[in-house]
Amino acid sequence: MARAGLTPERLAQEGAELADELGFDEVTVSALARRCGVKVPSLYSHVRNSQDLRTRIALFALEELADLAAAALAGRAGKDALVALADVYRDYAREHPGRYAASRFPLSPEAAAASAGPRHSQMTRAVLRGYDLTEPDQTHAVRLLGSVFHGFVSLELAGGFSHSAPDSRESWSRALDALDALLRNWPAN
Template sequence: MVRVGLTPERLARAGAELADEVGFEEVTVSALARRFDVKVASLYSHVRNSRDLKVRIAQLALEELADRAAGALAGRAGKDALTAFGHVYRDYAREHPGRYTATQLRLTPQEAAAGAGGRHARMTRAILRGYDLPEPDETHAVRLLGSVFHGYVSLEAGGSFSHSAPDPEETWPKILDALDALLRNWPA
């Protein structure tokens, strides 16, 4: 067998590609070994097990998503920032469905601290500074945005909006407008 230059990073990237092709749930060390045409045992010097591989994929996806969000938010504030942030999440989920699913993997505190989750939270809070929400309302708003973005993206990906009018493309900007209006008029 030919050595294929395996590293944990290369395995995570290949696992992310596999997740986009077949679904994050289907990614295993065995499936990845088949992709590289190597024995499963040869991968265990790079990843401990399927959980370790999935954590690496999740961290890669969170990093990619954070990089995209940071680029989209540069120079924006208020509703423009909120809209750009929402579009980044929705677009990423459409382009990389398996990786997006990976971003929802429950991580241990140590795994989360080693990843880009904190960057996502800081960017969300930066957007919310434009709405001047005090604590704990800012934290409530962070959770609201995450819930709406993830909920919409997940329902749309699952086909929940394909059975009725209007088209989801019409609904998405309305949701972003509604979020902006809510944040500007946050309940006391």
């Protein structure tokens, strides 16, 4: 019989909190069982294995991040929307490094299709509508924005900008200014 209070959803949330504390790579079924004060077999009626647990944490993080992005984008367009979306990713990564790492976890095609990943793409495309990009340029721009956002954040979290001036906040702001200028002047084929 399943222990009262344990559900796949609760375990995903507890796993996400554990990821923020220890790092996503350190989250295992055993570590989660210790956190929840139960024996490992108690969790196996809710998660199949560590891979399933990590997938559930990734789905939780993607959903949480999509909700934050949707709220930040409401009523915004153009550069204002671009900056709002970028700041959501950066702030989330800084506040929840384990969850952010989980949001980058490779999902199976089935899990990816059922995830909030498509919402992230739709929101990014909504931001790009303010720049009048058509396909395939819009897809190229989605990939560019993802690369810049995630690349900058990954380097920053790893301490890559902590030992030099100017402050990384200034570099972030300048990078977003540059992206806005590029998107407004997207090169023709």
